[in-house]
């Protein structure tokens with residue numbers, strides 16, 4: 383099961399998931415000038431970030447919107463980035479947030495678990511129902527692939543729908559989380575967690591401890607660290623026994639050189655330092 387690979391990566395390298403949400407405006411001028419096409423610019427930036435942070439990262443999350451936004455050149459950069467991560471044996475989470483009827487989902491599964499855009503995990507939205515997740519399950523069972531399903535997201539608007547009380551007297555996200563855990567129990571790895579994980583933001587830390595208890599077999603992808611205001615203390619309740627989740631930071635790492643007003647040529651070194659600091663900060667509180 384792919385979850386065992388991720389669990390072991392967390393054991394050996396820590397909880398940091400580096401987010402490759404590469405906007406052209408994040409890329410230093412000298413790199414923009416060096417290449418004539420966007421795909422080479424984005425790929426060289428990503429390659430430097432991967433090489434600089436890999437010692438401190440258990441996985442990398444690539445948010446596809448940042449690549450789609452640049453059309454075919456962007457998608458070429460996306461593919462090159464995935465190929466490079468695979469070559470380096472890094473674990474890839476493709477943040478594609480899909481969710482559609484089952485025939486369409488079959489094509490999404492093929493598109494992101496096979497071929498040019500193959501990744502290890504993908505993110506899914508469950509709001510069309512569990513039948514929209516079914517087409518991915520054969521890949522989870524037989525092809526070493528995994529899912530992270532949105533449960534309680536990090537944005538302010540999460541409250542608009544996910545926090546509504548159901549007739550059973552619980553929040554919608556609690557119901558979704560329970561359904562994901564029940565489904566996930568069919569795909570447990572040796573580590574005790576399922577290859578069907580849940581996305582739980584660290585920006586509503588208050589219920590974190592309770593969630594960790596009730597979702598004891600669900601591995602969490604935890605966004606919201608850094609740029610969205612989350613810190614190590616917000617993440618700690620969502621992690622258990624020093625494992626049980628990975629924590630994503632994208633802008634916090636990619637833009638570390640700008641925040642420090644550092645030399646643009648040293649953007650990789652700043653990203654490395656930020657990933658190291660994040661790993662240590664989380665290590666200190668769990």
Ligand SMILES: O=C(O)c1cc(=O)[nH]c(=O)n1[C@@H]1O[C@H](COP(=O)(O)O)[C@@H](O)[C@H]1O
Pocket residue numbers: 401403445477505534535536537581582583605606607608609610630631632633634
């Ligand atoms: O699924 C996600 O990764 C995700 C879920 C969520 O609830 N909140 C959230 O921010 N994300 C993603 O996590 C990343 C956060 O980026 P930064 O805020 O720059 O660290 C982005 O790629 C978001 O799309």
